[in-house]
Amino acid sequence: QQQVKQSPQSLIVQKGGISIINCAYENTAFDYFPWYQQFPGKGPALLIAIRPDVSEKKEGRFTISFNKSAKQFSLHIMDSQPGDSATYFCAASLISSGSARQLTFGSGTQLTVLP
Amino acid sequence: DAGITQSPRHKVTETGTPVTLRCHQTENHRYMYWYRQDPGHGLRLIHYSYGVKDTDKGEVSDGYSVSRSKTEDFLLTLESATSSQTSVYFCAISDGTGTLGAKNIQYFGAGTRLSVL
Numbered sequence: 001q002q003q004v005k006q007s008p009q010s011l012i013v014q015k016g017g018i019s020i021i022n023c024a025y026e027n028t029a030f031d032y033f034p035w036y037q038q039f040p041g042k043g044p045a046l047l048i049a050i051r052p053d054v055s056e057k058k059e060g061r062f063t064i065s066f067n068k069s070a071k072q073f074s075l076h077i078m079d080s081q082p083g084d085s086a087t088y089f090c091a092a093s094l095i096s097s098g099s100a101r102q103l104t105f106g107s108g109t110q111l112t113v114l115p
Numbered sequence: 116d117a118g119i120t121q122s123p124r125h126k127v128t129e130t131g132t133p134v135t136l137r138c139h140q141t142e143n144h145r146y147m148y149w150y151r152q153d154p155g156h157g158l159r160l161i162h163y164s165y166g167v168k169d170t171d172k173g174e175v176s177d178g179y180s181v182s183r184s185k186t187e188d189f190l191l192t193l194e195s196a197t198s199s200q201t202s203v204y205f206c207a208i209s210d211g212t213g214t215l216g217a218k219n220i221q222y223f224g225a226g227t228r229l230s231v232l
Binding site for chain 2: 004006009031032034041042043044045046049051089093096097098099100101102103104105106107108
């Protein structure tokens with residue numbers, strides 16, 4: 001059961017353009033929503049994250065928009081650069097055994113920024 | 116990769132053989148996780164640990180077992196490997212302290228690519 005749905009699967013944008021990746025979740029127990037960036041041959045790395053009581057969070061060129069009522073959130077990459085070309089994963093977190101944080105990931109979006 | 120070493124980095128094995136993947140951390144973090152990454156599925160949690168000898172199942176735990184006898188090591192074992200377990204396996208660690216944001220940061224290793232023929 002995929003609890004976090006991510007789209008699109010792949011995205012091609014021109015340098016300087018805006019990249020938008022969307023995610024939707026089902027489980028209202030999720031209480032934190034991070035985005036991870038992964039380059040080929042590397043492990044994912046945290047990019048930006050948001051709490052559900054916040055509608056927007058911006059860090060540099062990266063912005064998360066969060067709609068709690070619709071159970072949707074999205075990543076916007078402004079002024080996209082070729083160096084942003086990577087795979088992006090949205091995720092949703094909830095607390096589990098021993099206060100561990102269990103992450104459920106979306107299926108990923110492969111972003112290509114053309115020079 | 117935040118003081119995380121996964122070994123081996125690549126492995127080819129045959130169906131039915133046992134396989135053990137190792138995750139070693141130098142950060143003294145309490146929480147450790149094993150994920151598998153497959154095209155179209157993102158990363159899926161296999162097992163996790165919240166302390167020495169304290170483990171629990173994740174979303175896709177069937178066919179896998181784990182052990183954590185020391186804070187720094189978390190082992191993932193495929194008792195009898197199948198072709199469906201061909202994947203890239205990632206270990207992650209988390210300190211689990213501080214703000215909600217800090218608690219949710221997981222640091223990933225570089226991965227182990229496993230092929231089961």
